[in-house]
Each structure stands twice: as C-alpha cells, then as structure tokens.
Amino acid sequence: MDNFEQYILSHTDAEPDYLKKVNRATHLRMMNPRMLSGHFQGRVLTMFCKMIQPKFVLELGTFTGYSALCMAEALDDDGILHTIECDDELEDFIIQNFKGSEHGHKIKLHIGNALTEIVKLDEIFDLVFIDADKREYLAYYEAVLPKLRSGGFIFADNTLWDGKVLKPVEQNDRQTIEIKLFNYFVAADMRVEKVMLPLRDGLTVIRKK
Numbered sequence: 435m436d437n438f439e440q441y442i443l444s445h446t447d448a449e450p451d452y453l454k455k456v457n458r459a460t461h462l463r464m465m466n467p468r469m470l471s472g473h474f475q476g477r478v479l480t481m482f483c484k485m486i487q488p489k490f491v492l493e494l495g496t497f498t499g500y501s502a503l504c505m506a507e508a509l510d511d512d513g514i515l516h517t518i519e520c521d522d523e524l525e526d527f528i529i530q531n532f533k534g535s536e537h538g539h540k541i542k543l544h545i546g547n548a549l550t551e552i553v554k555l556d557e558i559f560d561l562v563f564i565d566a567d568k569r570e571y572l573a574y575y576e577a578v579l580p581k582l583r584s585g586g587f588i589f590a591d592n593t594l595w596d597g598k599v600l601k602p603v604e605q606n607d608r609q610t611i612e613i614k615l616f617n618y619f620v621a622a623d624m625r626v627e628k629v630m631l632p633l634r635d636g637l638t639v640i641r642k643k
C-alpha cells in the first residue's frame with residue numbers, strides 16, 4: 435500500500451472487526467482474493483447506501499459476501515439485499531459469512547447465473563450493484579434497468595478495468611472490449627444520469643431519470 439492509500443485509509447472509518455475477519459478468511463481461502471471490495475471501497479459502499487437509504491438492493495456477483503455485508507450494514511431492519519453468485523462452490527462460505535454477521539438476516543443469496551436469476555425477482559430496486567462477469571455488463575444493465583425505480587441508482591464496479599480502457603485492446607480480450615462498450619453505451623444513454631468515479635478500479639454511479 436502506498437503513502438497516498440495509507441493516508442486515505444487513516445482518514446476513513448476503520449474496517450469493522452467482523453469484515454476484517456471475512457477479508458482475512460477470503461485471503462486465506464480464495465485463489466483470487468483481490469476480487470473482494472476491501473476496506474476502502476467497502477466503506478464507500480456503506481456510506482453511499484446510508485446516503486441513498488435504499489429498501490431493496492440487488493447485487494450481481496457476491497464472491498465471499500464482503501460488499502453485500504457492507505451494503506446490508508446501511509439497511510434498516512426491513513430492508514432486503516438480494517445477491518446473485520454463479521459459483522456454487524462459494525455457497526457454504528458465503529452462507530457462513532452472512533450467518534456470522536448481525537446484518538446477514540437482511541441478505542438473500544441466489545446461486546445461479548445473474549441473467550437468469552434477475553428475471554425471477556419481483557422487486558423494484560432502489561439500488562443495484564453490478565460486479566459480476568465483465569463480459570456481461572451491458573446485458574446486466576439492460577436487465578436491471580426496468581427493475582430499477584425512477585430515481586434509483588446503479589453502481590457499476592471495475593469500469594476503469596486496471597487502466598486497460600485507455601490502452602489498445604487485444605482482439606481476444608473480451609472483458610476489456612465489453613467494459614469499454616458498456617462505458618460508451620452508458621455515457622450516451624439519455625435514460626440515465628451518470629458519473630464515473632476514479633475510485634479503486636473505477637466505479638460508475640448511474641441514476642435512472
């Protein structure tokens with residue numbers, strides 16, 4: 435961690451103890467722990483949720499449950515966060531992480547492909563966090579937009595994709611191609627207002643008009 439990041443973290447709320455445990459367990463047990471939102475982005479998600487005060491939240495891409503727990507922390511007791519994860523090998527670990535948290539009861543886990551699970555949900559959402567397969571971002575966006583209330587928000591993670599959005603793209607790099615397409619499409623989409631934040635790997639905040 436460089437000095438700049440250290441300075442930011444030392445002037446941001448500490449990572450709650452329970453999330454520290456989930457973070458550590460993820461690093462011990464997972465091959466790709468960097469996928470987890472982590473201390474800084476986690477606190478941003480909690481703060482944004484406190485600002486928006488959503489009742490119904492949808493997350494695409496649970497991984498080990500860290501970001502879901504950060505958003506659930508900001509929900510009232512009658513709020514609900516649906517989170518969708520396609521990797522069924524993560525299910526037991528995710529459930530264990532939710533069960534151990536005082537906010538876990540506000541979260542409903544769906545194991546399956548985001549695009550097929552979204553259509554099964556009846557709620558109209560106040561907030562959607564898109565953080566699953568980068569190759570499907572545009573498809574997720576079109577699938578969730580009708581299920582988002584007017585004035586509701588979408589957060590799309592990794593929209594700077596490690597700076598690759600600015601470099602020449604390899605023909606076979608579908609993730610970068612699709613993230614760039616998503617960014618281009620959202621920027622021109624008149625149905626929404628949007629701002630791309632240079633936060634961690636890029637977080638685009640989108641508001642449905």
Ligand SMILES: C[S@@+](CC[C@H](N)C(=O)[O-])C[C@H]1O[C@@H](n2cnc3c(N)ncnc32)[C@H](O)[C@@H]1O
Nearest residue numbers: 469470471495497500501519520547548566567
């Ligand atoms: C970047 S990680 C999510 C990190 C998590 N939101 C956090 O911040 O802690 C992306 C997750 O999306 C899942 N995923 C990928 N494609 C998916 C799909 N089509 N449907 C549901 N989940 C998917 C992956 O298995 C992975 O666990």
